[in-house]
Each structure stands twice: as C-alpha cells, then as structure tokens.
C-alpha cells in the first residue's frame with residue numbers, strides 16, 4: 001500500500017462521506033476525507049442557544065444579501081440568520097437551468113455537508129421500492145433488493161440512533177428503534193378516526209434520527225439525549241441528532257486513521273489506462289486555488305448527488321472523453337427528486353385544554369398506501385405524508401386583525417389547534433432529466449458550470465392532485481374544519497432529496513454502478529451517495545445513503561484484503 | 566434609565582403573579598439593559614417620523630401587564646430593520662404606511678390614546694384586502710409584532726421561553742398557560 005498517499009480517499013464529509021470515513025478508519029485503513037466546505041468543528045456552533053433578541057437581526061437575513069448571495073438557498077425553510085453560515089453562497093457557486101424548468105438546488109457550505117442541516121426523517125425502503133423499476137419498466141432494475149440492504153439498515157441504525165415505533169408494515173419496514181416521540185392528543189385521536197375511515201391507511205409517529213434512549217456507544221462518542229429544542233439546524237453540540245459532525249467523523253477520528261481536509265474541492269478523478277484503475281484525485285484548495293494530486297488505492301465519491309456526478313463528468317481522458325467510467329453515456333441522466341408541495345391543513349376544536357411542552361423535532365407520518373392497499377390506474381407508484389399538529393403561537397401575526405391591549409395580550413394565550421399533511425411523492429426515473437457541464441465556463445474554483453434540466457413529469461402531476469385530495473379527505477375524517485389546501489408542485493430540487501445521475505444497474509451498457517456501488521468499468525471507484533439511485537421511492541433517502549455506504553465500504557474492504565483492489 | 570427601572574418593577578410584579586419563580590432567562594432579563602441600546606439613536610427616521618412610528622406601534626401594542634411596543638424597544642428594532650436588514654424598497658414601504666396613517670389621521674401623535682385606538686382601528690379594519698396599501702400596512706404591523714415577541718421581555722414575559730425543554734410531552738393549559746415563544 002505504500003505506493004499510495006492514502007489507502008482510501010473519501011470525497012465529501014456529509015451524510016454518506018461520514019459513513020465511509022468511519023467504516024474505513026475503523027477497519028484500519030489510512031483514510032483521507034476531502035471536503036470543499038469550510039471547516040466546522042462539532043460543538044463550535046455560534047448561533048446555537050442564541051435567543052432571538054441576541055441575534056443582530058432577530059433571525060432575519062438582510063434582504064439585499066439574500067437576493068445577491070442566497071437567491072436559491074432562500075427557498076429552503078431552514079435558511080435564516082441562525083443557519084446562514086452553513087448554506088452555500090449561490091452567487092459564488094453558480095449553476096444553470098432552462099427558464100421554464102427551474103431546479104432549486106440547496107447546498108451546504110461547511111464540513112459535515114447537509115447532515116448538519118437535514119430534518120432527520122429516517123425511513124427504510126420496502127421490497128416494493130427496489131422492485132418498482134422492474135415492475136413498471138421505468139428506469140433500470142435495481143441490482144439489489146431489500147434483503148441485501150436490510151442488515152446494513154440494522155447496522156447503521158444502531159449507531160446513528162433512530163427513534164420510532166414498531167408497526168410491522170411491509171411497505172415501511174421497522175428500523176432498530178429507540179423509543180418514539182409522543183403524539184399529541186389530537187394526533188392520537190386523528191389516528192383512530194383516519195384509520196377507521198380508511199382501512200389500510202396508517203398514521204404513525206415520525207421516525208427520526210434523534211437519541212431518545214442513547215446507547216453506551218453513543219454516550220461514549222459524547223452524544224446525549226435529545227432535549228426537544230428543535231433548533232437542530234443551528235448545530236447541536238449535545239449530538240442529540242445524527243450528523244456526521246456529531247457521530248461518524250468523531251468515530252473515524254478516534255481511530256487515528258482519518259485525515260480530514262476542508263477547503264479541498266475535488267476537481268476530477270485521475271485514471272491510469274494501463275491498469276484500468278483510478279489513481280487518485282486532483283484537488284483544488286478553495287482558498288489559494290492551488291491544485292495538487294493525491295493518490296489512493298480506492299476512491300469513494302460522496303460529494304452529494306449532483307456534485308459527485310460533476311466531478312465524474314469532469315474526469316476526462318483519452319479513454320473516457322465523456323467522464324471516467326462512462327462508456328455507456330448514462331452518467332448525468334435519470335436525475336430525480338421528490339414530488340413536493342401538495343398538502344392540506346385543518347383547524348380542530350375541542351382541544352382547547354390541551355397543550356404541550358417542548359419543541360418536538362418530528363411529526364407524524366402516513367406511510368404510502370396508494371398502489372399498495374389502494375390501487376389506481378391514474379398514476380404509477382405513490383406517496384407518503386409528513387405532518388403533525390400544533391397550536392398556533394404568535395407567528396400568525398400577519399393574519400390577525402385588530403390592535404390594542406386585548407389584541408396584544410391574546411398572543412400570550414395558546415391559539416387554535418391545527419393539523420397538517422404534506423405529501424412526498426415518487427417521481428419516475430426519466431433519461432431526459434439530466435445534468436450536463438459547460439466546459440467552456442468555469443466557476444471560481446475552476447469547476448465547469450453545471451446545467452440542470454429536470455421536469456417532474458406528467459405522472460407526478462397526476463399524483464400531486466391525488467396528494468391534495470387524499471389529504472383533504474383524511475383531515476375531514478379526522479374532524480377538521482376550515483380546511484386549507486394547495487396543489488402546487490414545488491420545483492424539483494427543493495425537496496432536497498435529489499438522487500440519480502450515476503445509477504446502479506445490472507447492465508453496464510445502461511448503468512454506471514453495480515450492486516455494490518462500484519463502477520462497472522473502474523473497479524476501485526465507488527459512488528455511494530444519492531447519485532447511485534436507480535429510483536427514488538417516496539421515503540426520505542438519507543438512511544438508505546448511510547446503509548449503502550456502509551455496505552459498499554465493507555465490500556471494498558473485503559476486496560482490498562483479497563488482493564483484488 | 567427611567568424606562569429600565571419600570572421594566573424591572575414590572576418583571577418582578579409579573580413573576581410574583583405567575584407563582585414567584587423566575588426562570589433563569591427572566592432573571593437575566595433583569596440584569597440586561599434594553600434589547601437594543603437606547604442611546605443608539607435613530608438611523609432611518611427623522612424626529613417627526615419617530616414620534617409617529619412610536620405612537621402607531623404603541624397603539625397597536627400598548628402597555629398592559631407587559632410594556633408597550635416602545636417599552637421593549639420595538640421602535641429601535643424597526644429602525645434597525647430599515648437600516649440594516651430590509652431592502653430599500655421594503656424600507657420605503659414601511660415609510661409609506663406611516664405616511665398614509667399620517668394623511669388619514671392628521672395630528673395622530675397628539676391625540677389621546679383612546680382616540681388613537683379608535684381611529685387606527687378603523688384603518689386596521691380596512692386593511693384585509695389584497696391591495697398594495699393593505700399588504701404594506703400588514704407588513705408594517707407584522708414587523709412591530711415580531712419585534713415585540715422576539716424582544717427579551719416579549720419572549721420571556723409575554724410569552725413563555727424555554728431554551729431547553731427536555732423530552733417533549735403533552736400537558737394542559739393549566740400547566741402551560743402561556744404561548745411558547747418558539
């Protein structure tokens with residue numbers, strides 16, 4: 001191994017890269033983690049615990065700055081004065097899309113990637129999700145099935161810590177759980193009413209990567225029980241939720257085998273035609289703009305779906321003029337995101353005496369039922385809902401009429417109860433949804449500009465209508481009044497669940513990776529973030545990124561030890 | 566200075582009303598001065614505009630058991646928003662809203678609190694259409710309310726502020742009678 005600078009290079013330190021770093025470091029491999037983001041140390045979260053009155057702008061970002069630097073990021077609900085340091089500057093990192101097909105790409109700016117910013121919703125995929133492409137012919141067949149991933153779900157869940165309730169539903173297999181968060185009284189009642197009105201539909205507690213019963217292993221890493229602050233995205237120095245900063249990177253670091261380099265953007269992966277292997281990466285220091293080459297035996301791409309594919313397409317050689325390992329031409333195609341936007345909410349009476357303590361960091365979940373227990377011929381696949389109930393506080397201020405003393409004092413009393421459902425639907429894989437690079441125009445780091453072209457498609461639009469209708473009928477069944485709903489689809493990207501563009505498959509002519517996230521053509525090159533996905537299911541994807549990354553690292557390690565890699 | 570003293574007395578009184586226990590944050594509230602330094606001076610409004618703005622926000626949010634808008638520094642907050650946070654156009658909209666009130670109710674500043682409330686209520690009642698004027702008025706009113714409930718007194722005394730709640734659990738409004746600040 002001494003011919004290489006490192007055994008392993010992991011590109012990206014986010015949700016996937018953190019797992020690659022941990023697994024390889026714990027197995028004894030000298031592992032280099034490169035991240036384009038600025039450094040961020042766990043615990044060093046300047047706005048954590050800051051009350052609003054101590055924030056210079058009470059949480060708001062200067063409007064001119066938003067329009068100039070965060071014109072895409074501003075679409076993300078989690079963006080505020082508190083979280084600004086963790087989001088990318090859109091102006092300095094431009095990308096493009098056709099005017100009639102916006103793609104709202106939300107990116108992170110620091111080590112830890114979006115694992116620092118995510119909403120921690122964590123759901124396994126079921127059998128039907130890995131079979132979907134084979135069944136209806138959209139997209140290529142996954143070369144793996146639920147049973148291949150199941151042990152790795154078990155494995156990552158034990159370490160990450162997922163709270164939730166055991167439900168025994170085939171389409172949404174149970175995780176290894178810590179105890180679930182509590183439902184509100186309204187949610188408990190709504191569950192009974194909805195499940196009675198619509199057999200086959202279930203209302204369950206949201207499954208979320210928060211510690212409710214921390215294990216020895218988690219406590220040893222310095223993590224602790226979630227305290228229901230629900231200010232996670234500002235950073236949680238208690239490690240109450242899973243992030244690579246709080247969990248996987250510290251686990252990797254304590255082995256002494258990991259080197260983590262921030263401000264290091266990987267420009268391309270280098271290829272040696274004589275061996276047919278990748279030799280290392282070309283890295284640019286984002287501060288000095290100096291380039292260097294670092295070599296390794298195995299390369300794991302974990303830079304997040306689109307960024308990973310950008311690097312691969314930018315890795316051009318005589319053998320691979322269209323990007324390393326891309327003889328098939330499939331690289332860049334089959335981009336997907338969740339169908340998001342449609343949903344409804346309703347006001348409920350009869351609960352005036354109920355309230356709660358704590359800002360619960362999750363809500364309820366309605367697992368997919370369409371084309372599971374309720375078939376339809378209007379569209380393929382299905383959707384789930386995230387939702388929950390709350391009492392209005394004071395933040396409906398813009399909608400309250402009146403003024404004066406009573407008006408003011410009314411804010412101090414808990415307001416109406418509301419219950420909302422918001423759909424997440426499965427978009428079909430389609431070749432025309434793709435990214436391309438403009439090699440004639442480079443950004444400030446010398447990376448070719450990404451051009452994204454993505455449309456959610458007709459199936460998604462038909463599904464979107466049903467997402468509203470079903471939400472409305474369930475809220476009615478639950479006893480809600482004043483039902484408000486919206487059927488508008490968000491632009492893709494905004495669900496921040498983008499996957500595809502370097503998909504797995506059985507046929508090297510039509511896919512980029514095999515069933516171990518390994519390049520069909522370049523054996524020591526792996527892609528384990530969302531780029532590897534051949535379809536998107538309707539569940540939040542990150543738990544599956546974790547499981548597939550740990551699984552691929554285990555496979556690669558075995559191959560190295562067997563002398564194959 | 567006088568204002569600060571009142572605030573202290575008020576906080577003490579309230580905490581007695583509410584069962585005697587001051588949360589650590591409320592204790593801290595006693596030790597800090599105003600939320601935004603009172604001597605900062607106004608950067609976005611001239612003297613007449615300040616007088617009008619204060620009269621309007623104190624009519625919207627007058628002193629009750631808790632201080633008025635100006636009493637918790639909402640005037641300074643709005644000034645800061647115009648100077649450092651809002652775009653020029655958003656800031657101009659705030660000023661237009663004030664001008665419209667000035668035009669509709671000449672001499673607003675010099676009227677009695679009761680007159681101010683009666684007159685401004687009429688305008689408030691007309692501000693629920695989707696006209697630009699109405700939207701600007703609501704944006705201005707929102708600004709005042711947000712400024713109030715994100716101030717230390719607003720968040721910790723008018724509302725209940727709970728930085729570290731511990732595990733989420735259900736309860737009744739007898740246990741938790743005030744709106745949580747967030």
Ligand SMILES: Cc1cc2nc3c(=O)[nH]c(=O)nc-3n(C[C@H](O)[C@H](O)[C@H](O)COP(=O)(O)OP(=O)(O)OC[C@H]3O[C@@H](n4cnc5c(N)ncnc54)[C@H](O)[C@@H]3O)c2cc1C
Nearest residue numbers: 012014015016036113114119120121266303304529540542
């Ligand atoms: C507000 C929000 C809420 C979300 N909620 C959920 C949720 O509830 N459930 C869920 O499953 N998912 C959720 N997500 C999505 C989740 O965060 C992502 O799916 C996940 O973080 C992606 O993991 P990743 O490893 O692919 O990428 P990331 O976590 O983004 O990490 C990629 C890393 O690679 C680095 N990088 C990029 N390009 C390069 C390069 N060329 N060279 C070197 N480094 C590079 C980046 O700086 C980054 O640190 C949410 C995201 C956001 C922003």
